[in-house]
Amino acid sequence: MSKPITAVWPGRPNPRGASWDGEGVNFALFSEHAEKVELCIFDPKGRREVQRIELKERSDLIWHCYLPEARPGLLYGYRVHGPYRPQEGHRFNPHKLLIEPYAKDIVGTPNWSDAHFGYRIGSKHADLSFDRRDNAIGMPKCRVIDQAFTWGNDKPPCIPWHDMVIYEMHVKGFTMQHPDVPAQFRGTYAGLSMEPPIEHLKRLGVTTVELMPVHAFLDDRHLVERGLRNYWGYNSIGFMAPDSRYSASGHVSEFKTMVKTLHSAGMEVILDVVYNHTAEGNHLGPTLSFRGIDNSSYYRLVEDDRRYYMDYTGCGNTLDMRHPRVLQLLMDSLRYWVQEMHVDGFRFDLASALARELHEVDRLGTFFDTISQDPVLGTVKLIAEPWDLGEGGYQVGNFPIGWAEWNDRYRDNIRAYWKGDGGQIGELAQRLTGSSDLYERSGRRPHASINFISAHDGFTLHDLVSYNDKHNEINQENNRDGSDNNNSWNCGVEGETDDPEINALRARQKRNFLATLLFSQGVPMLVAGDEMGRTQHGNNNAYCQDNEISWLAWNLKPQDQDLLEFTRYIISLRKAHPLLRRRYFFHGRPIRGGEVKDIVWLNPEGFEMSESDWAQAFSRCLGVYFAGDTLLETDDRGRVLTDDNLLMLINAHHEDIAFTLPEFDGHYYWDVLLDTINATGTPEIVRYKAGQGYPVGGRSLVVMKQALIP
Structure with missing residues (x-):
């Protein structure tokens, strides 16, 4: 003025x-x-x-x-x-x-x-x-x-839950080192709007981008004084303003342009929001x-x-959701980002803190009741991080209908299984099929489970198979920060190595994790860079590292390019087979009035698992048959969905196992769609006969489809 x-x-x-x-x-x-x-x-x-x-x-x-x-x-x-x-x-x-x-x-x-x-x-x-x-x-x-x-003709892509592939990313870290983004736009909303980054997401098969916090946030004083930054951004001070540090132009409209561009590419935008506390x-x-x-x-x-x-x-603090003006602020903020910024949903950080009416977590808290009846917010994607740090804060499986949840039980079980821990196959069966034990009783569907192997918080996928212990010294907290419970395995050597056998095993383990994630029922969530072997060098809490430790590297080594191609391939398989993204839970019951069940669990001899098979603590190999020729489901136009019958063979044992291929509904043959023994996952065209033994390699995963013609 x-x-x-x-x-x-x-x-x-x-x-x-x-x-x-x-x-x-x-x-x-x-x-x-x-x-x-x-x-x-x-x-x-x-x-x-x-x-x-x-x-x-x-x-x-x-x-x-x-x-x-x-x-x-x-x-x-x-x-x-x-x-x-x-x-x-x-x-x-x-x-x-x-x-x-x-x-x-x-x-x-x-x-x-x-x-x-x-x-x-x-x-x-x-x-x-x-x-x-x-x-x-x-x-x-x-x-x-x-x-x-x-906005022109911009409209939400409205991707069905069961078709989603979420990609969690940091706005700055995603493009900060991208060689095809001009330097002045790297690390910004404008940079993310450009063709090269968007083309990467489209070729990968991403449907939904989940942005780490973009609400205006502050760098803590104690970090700044040590030359660090609050890179992740879970330190909000403004619930209506996009953080200006990610803006090349300095204008709020740049964020809107980014959303509009991603929508034009067919992708949704979900915001990771922090309403449980502030930066004070x-x-x-x-x-x-x-x-x-x-x-x-x-x-x-x-x-x-x-x-x-x-x-x-x-x-340090918790916002008081019991106060009507505080509740109104949060609701106004959510509506603003939907109506004015056109975002498609939210992932709520430490969401249990929002449900605390008194001291206890109340699943039917005022905040959730208010959202469920809101004509704007009741139509967008809502995802909870279903815990906080208070007593009774762990609430996985307890959020209301309409909400999906980050499923850490999925993460922990899949990590433990591929690490080679015994006694995991019973829970593995639950996690592969959408965690019905957590969500079905309340009337929710498989998409209530947001499945993930890694997230921004913790080891990257590469580090998960390369480190037994965290290495957070660079955070200047004497390696006390970050979780000690990582369920990781370094495959024999801590950190980087030139040993070709160990590197081959690590590469296969990464393929195993990604294939398991993409072929599980529920909504898969990838973390930016995991598809390209991104490493944080053993740092499992890089919240304060606004540098190359956290930024994506785009100069890919041959093995990283192989992993990228593998990830693209398995996402394409998921999209090609409705059976891998069902809207309803399996029940293990016969279908079409016949004898074949919708899902059958198999031991290595090719027979249905018995009670004693499930109880064997040493068992690390499991087969699962998915009957897909009639899914008993319809698409959004009412058309009956059909699919190939599929067979998944999973072997976390270190030795090869000859798995006898089962026979259902007559003499069938099996075509191999995927074998993680191969660097890019795509095997040679080979057909196997029912009753024949297939050599499932040590620590590998195989997917086959049933064929009628020899």
Whole structure:
């Protein structure tokens, strides 16, 4: 603003935030316990506060005004006056410039100093003291935007759950080293919108891109001071604003262009969202937004000493979903990203924390009830990380109908099985067929299980077969961070090696993991780079590594190119066979009035598994026959689906096993579709007769289809 704003009108309490209507800007901020609210206007570079405007209107605890002279591009923040009594939960401090919770654009990052804290650091009584230093010069600023955007004929791809292949990626890490993305666009929304990255996703067979957090977030002070960054972004401070560090243009419209481009390529966009906590941390954290606007309303506080925070997240605080205005903020945020940004769904970080009505996790919590009846949110993809760090927080299998869940029981079992642990085949059968033990009783379908072998948190697929132990020293936490329970196996040598036999085994293990994932019922989720052998050199908690450790490398070695081709092939097999992506659970019952069941579990002799077979702790080889000539399912147009009868042979033993090929409905032959012994998975065209023994290699997986003609 070149001139001071002179006209201040009462404005409206709705909508929340700064809203440009074509003539002026309405400002509305919730604070239940504030005594005075000031809107602070800054120069175009955000370095100088040029004006303060008191919001004198207050309606239903919403402070508001209208500035007919304001325009998009205006930089602003708030100062909120009120009591500073931490023991009662109040931490108002008007010396601290605050980010507005409904800001649609947040410019800059904090220049960390003691001035960002509401108390005097190092004082005798810590957070009970009061700091009068002004922090505005080092604070990010909110920016008014014009939300207009030409979406044209953009519409959601609406991929059916059972057809989805999710690809979890980091916006920056995916293109930061891509040789075919111009340098100025690498690591940005614009870079992800370009043809080479999108072509990689299309050729791979991805249907759904799941973006790690893009809500505006902060780098923790302790990381910045050690030369690190909060790379993953699970440290939100603005639930409406796309993080500007991923923007080449500096405009919110760049994110919209990315979504529109991915939609045009036939792919959905799901956001990983962090609504369980904020970047302000515990009682010793900075005062940046919610804490200074109305601490006792926004956060869960310890009832008998409201100086402290309930921490179900391990991040210092937990948002109070019991408060109607907090619940409204989250719902408004979700609707904004669907309606204004056109995203197709959400993955909720530590979702159990959102369900805590009192102390316990309530599966029918207000948050989930509100979403289920919402006409906008009830139609998008909803995925829960079904745990938090509080008591009773592990809730895998307990989320409501309409929700899918990250299934860590799938991850743990598949890892343990291919590592060679005994006693796994009983649970393996459950995980391969969609985890009906977790989801069917509540009326959910196989797609409720989001199956994954690896995720952003933990070892990459390559490291899973290359390291027994984590190697996180570079995180500067003395290797104490990250999980010690990885179910990994280094195949004989810790870390990289030139031993050709070990490298061959590792390559085969990676193929085994990927094939198991893509041929399991449920929704498969790949992590960006696993299809190309990406390594973090044994770091299983690279949250603070904004560098080559986390970024994808695109200069592929021959074995990485082979793995990429293998992944493309098995995804194409999954798409070609409806039997591998059923909408309903198997039940092991005869079909078509005959004797053949929809699924049959087989021992190496080619006979149906007996009770004693299942009970053998040493058993590591299993066959499964899928009857697919009539699926008893229909597609979205009502057409009856048919498929080949398929046979999967799985051998986690270190030695070859001669598996007797079964005979069903007469004398059939078997064509090999996949054998992970081969580097790219595609075998020579070979036909085997029923009753013949097939040599299933040590630590390998085979898929065959049944043929009538010899």
